[in-house]
Amino acid sequence: MTRTCxxxxxxxxxxxxxxxxxxxxxxxEDVVILERADRVGGTWRDATYxxxxxxxxxxxxxxxxxxxPSWSRAYSPSAEILRHIEDLAERHGLLPLIELQTEVTxxxxxxxxxxxxxxxxxxxxxxxxxxxxxxxxxxxxxxxDIRGLESxxxxxxxxxxxxxxxxxxxxxxxxxxTGASAVQIVPELVKTAASVKVFQRTxxxxxxxxxxxxxxxxxxxxxxxxxxxxxxxxALFVSHEVAATGLVWDTPVTGLIQQLGRAHLRLTVRDPWxxxxxxxxxxxxxxxxxxxxxxxxxxxxxxxxxxxxxxxTFTPDGIQTSDGIRHELDAVVFATGYDVHLDGPPYPVxxxxxxxxxxxxxxxxxxxxxxxxxGYPNLFFTTGPNSGPGHNSLLVYVEGQIDYxxxxxxxxxxxxxxxxxxxxxxxxxxxxxMQRRLARTTWMSGCSSWYLTADGHNASMYPxxxxxYRRQMKTFRTRDYDLVERRVARAVGLAPVG
Amino acid sequence: MAMDMDLMLAKIKDRQWALADxxxxxxxxxxxxxxxxxxxxxxxxxxxxxxxxxxRGFAAMATKAPTxxxxxIYRYFHAEEQRHANAELALMKRWGMLDEGELPExxxxxxxxxxxxxxxxxxxxxxxxxxxxxxxxxxxxxALLKFLLEEVHDxxxxxxxxxxxxxxxRHIAVDFEVLDMIGHAKARKLAIEFVGxxxxxxxxxxxxxxxxxxxxxRNNIVDMGLQPERLYTAMGRFKKLGDRGxxxxxxxxxxxxxxxxxxxxxxxxxYHLVANRMVWLSERYPRALLRPIPTWFKELTYEPVSVGTxxxxxxxxxxxxDRMDVA
Numbered sequence: 001m002t003r004t005c006x007x008x009x010x011x012x013x014x015x016x017x018x019x020x021x022x023x024x025x026x027x028x029e030d031v032v033i034l035e036r037a038d039r040v041g042g043t044w045r046d047a048t049y050x051x052x053x054x055x056x057x058x059x060x061x062x063x064x065x066x067x068x069p070s071w072s073r074a075y076s077p078s079a080e081i082l083r084h085i086e087d088l089a090e091r092h093g094l095l096p097l098i099e100l101q102t103e104v105t106x107x108x109x110x111x112x113x114x115x116x117x118x119x120x121x122x123x124x125x126x127x128x129x130x131x132x133x134x135x136x137x138x139x140x141x142x143x144x145d146i147r148g149l150e151s152x153x154x155x156x157x158x159x160x161x162x163x164x165x166x167x168x169x170x171x172x173x174x175x176x177x178t179g180a181s182a183v184q185i186v187p188e189l190v191k192t193a194a195s196v197k198v199f200q201r202t203x204x205x206x207x208x209x210x211x212x213x214x215x216x217x218x219x220x221x222x223x224x225x226x227x228x229x230x231x232x233x234x235a236l237f238v239s240h241e242v243a244a245t246g247l248v249w250d251t252p253v254t255g256l257i258q259q260l261g262r263a264h265l266r267l268t269v270r271d272p273w274x275x276x277x278x279x280x281x282x283x284x285x286x287x288x289x290x291x292x293x294x295x296x297x298x299x300x301x302x303x304x305x306x307x308x309x310x311x312x313t314f315t316p317d318g319i320q321t322s323d324g325i326r327h328e329l330d331a332v333v334f335a336t337g338y339d340v341h342l343d344g345p346p347y348p349v350x351x352x353x354x355x356x357x358x359x360x361x362x363x364x365x366x367x368x369x370x371x372x373x374x375g376y377p378n379l380f381f382t383t384g385p386n387s388g389p390g391h392n393s394l395l396v397y398v399e400g401q402i403d404y405x406x407x408x409x410x411x412x413x414x415x416x417x418x419x420x421x422x423x424x425x426x427x428x429x430x431x432x433x434m435q436r437r438l439a440r441t442t443w444m445s446g447c448s449s450w451y452l453t454a455d456g457h458n459a460s461m462y463p464x465x466x467x468x469y470r471r472q473m474k475t476f477r478t479r480d481y482d483l484v485e486r487r488v489a490r491a492v493g494l495a496p497v498g
Numbered sequence: 499m500a501m502d503m504d505l506m507l508a509k510i511k512d513r514q515w516a517l518a519d520x521x522x523x524x525x526x527x528x529x530x531x532x533x534x535x536x537x538x539x540x541x542x543x544x545x546x547x548x549x550x551x552x553x554r555g556f557a558a559m560a561t562k563a564p565t566x567x568x569x570x571i572y573r574y575f576h577a578e579e580q581r582h583a584n585a586e587l588a589l590m591k592r593w594g595m596l597d598e599g600e601l602p603e604x605x606x607x608x609x610x611x612x613x614x615x616x617x618x619x620x621x622x623x624x625x626x627x628x629x630x631x632x633x634x635x636x637x638x639x640x641a642l643l644k645f646l647l648e649e650v651h652d653x654x655x656x657x658x659x660x661x662x663x664x665x666x667x668r669h670i671a672v673d674f675e676v677l678d679m680i681g682h683a684k685a686r687k688l689a690i691e692f693v694g695x696x697x698x699x700x701x702x703x704x705x706x707x708x709x710x711x712x713x714x715x716r717n718n719i720v721d722m723g724l725q726p727e728r729l730y731t732a733m734g735r736f737k738k739l740g741d742r743g744x745x746x747x748x749x750x751x752x753x754x755x756x757x758x759x760x761x762x763x764x765x766x767x768x769y770h771l772v773a774n775r776m777v778w779l780s781e782r783y784p785r786a787l788l789r790p791i792p793t794w795f796k797e798l799t800y801e802p803v804s805v806g807t808x809x810x811x812x813x814x815x816x817x818x819x820d821r822m823d824v825a
Contacts, residue, residue, distance in 0.1 A: 172805060194806060276620075309580070310577055324517045325516065325802065326517075327805075328805045
């Protein structure tokens, strides 16, 4: 079966739904959203581990065009974010557009028709004049490659796919990893587990997170005067922008941020050796900053222990560390993050002349303004190469990407284009500039992180303020693209006469 | 040819062993006579704490390793020294030298070494730690372990030290490779670092700590009826291995330690008058001035299997480190 549409959006998370809302506002009604799961929500549908919450204030971690006046807390828990996303879909009448349980298996350009052919695991094929990839950079997770893991007989739980059938109360549990999800999981686990052993490889910078409930009157005021919420959002936005001066660029402000991190450590951890174990050995900002006020106290609970010895191997009963000790465990939580697709989406994308995106991006992914890739016309990426923030809300960046994709799609429709393909030299110059600017950032200050490829190339982060990124995404310059109008394509026999 | 550190790291990961691999109840413990036991206990206690001090040294070195691979290797070595200390404790337990939950009391020289490490080690450049650690490993570890195998006929002890020796041979190989890398630095950098540290309280206090520590071990060995030549041979090995390196001779502190080793191995050298006086003095070091033992020191355990956290001490098989009665 084949269906045809003007725009096909891959993914029904925050980004996919936001794209559909904006497309419709721009008059593009013929939209299909493909979602591999059985409900909308993306990361926030999947992140259901204990303590899951955003680490950017909710007022900023939402779309400016779809504010939610009723956030219950400064940093809302995942269930509340998921409800907000579901509400977005419902309120904006997007549900009829969504094809649930439909996973994209391939994306292939039909050059003659000027359409993308989108294959799915259900056998349905879609043909779309334009496609927006909104499947997110952090949507897949798998068990890490640790020696002996296959021999372990206890429960294994992935933080990104929490197994709620496992009751960890009264159990001896290990948490592997000390990143963004671990600092949220550990404080919850210590409340009920018999013991929690936290296996750390690298200590991260942990900043206090003041997570207060938003009082009822404030919520009422936000609902009654949306401008007030807008002002609060702007204040948060500006304060995060200020942080960029130390978190994006390696400057004296980075040193100040580190001092703040060390002060947080000194105030909350009494034991000097534990403090040493928890002191990062890289510049603040180089890896993702961790936001938690209850992680350090949790580590010092009687039933919790930080273990920094390397893991020698898993055994059938638990974990053997290199200090020669075997730790018997009932369950192991892998808070080891996501499979980051720095080399493109996890399905084949075939563009002009049969070129393959995974080949083009092998080694280093690159795009123009993170959204368009030469050789893949009429295709728009969100959260594409060099679009990641290190200091501000991802959704601020995503809004810019949505604006850009909508402008591009509007251009294709308004000018009746067969093909809109970014020029190779424009893309090259843009990326040369990106890499020059990246050289001075904290991400390149010597640590190894998931932001970088194995050879140390940064194809994930945007080296600038969110304001700069938004500004660049506001303008869609057609002169940066090769445009082929449909009538011309027909005249030269590129497109069928229809 | 330069050592392939990636291969070395892979080898280290392949050769991990655990206390649980050893049958601590196997026959052989009875070979330790009642007469020998107290002397062996003092010896083992020092040995085990020296492993732990070495472990802390590697922790300091990991933060200043010249490459990420070497940093990772040091991270393993830190853990492996701890493993050796744990295994030695388990031997002591097997030989009836420790009560349930008891850990041996560290000597005052060890306590001073701990204080020095905790205060200065993290700020010492690699050229200092990278020279001192190999000396400690070769001189103390190498000598003591070999002596032990000659004196003790418990097959479990031999099994344990076969593991430990295999680990140590990798430690020493990497130590001297890094020492050679240090020597490859510009002469000016080496000189500035050396002169800068020579005048630093860290190195001066370090020397004041190191001299009596070494002589105390020497005296202990002699008390046990062993010829001090064992220690001297090991110190000679430091020179031999160091001189094999193409650039090691350029490291000023290496030259100083070599000269020092020359004095230590000469029993008639006036050095021993001073060093033994320092041992005597350190014995009288006011205990009140010693700082509380850092918690990294209390991570030692003779329990091969850990269930729950240290604080769950009443659980069967729980780690007992925090119950240690020292402070």
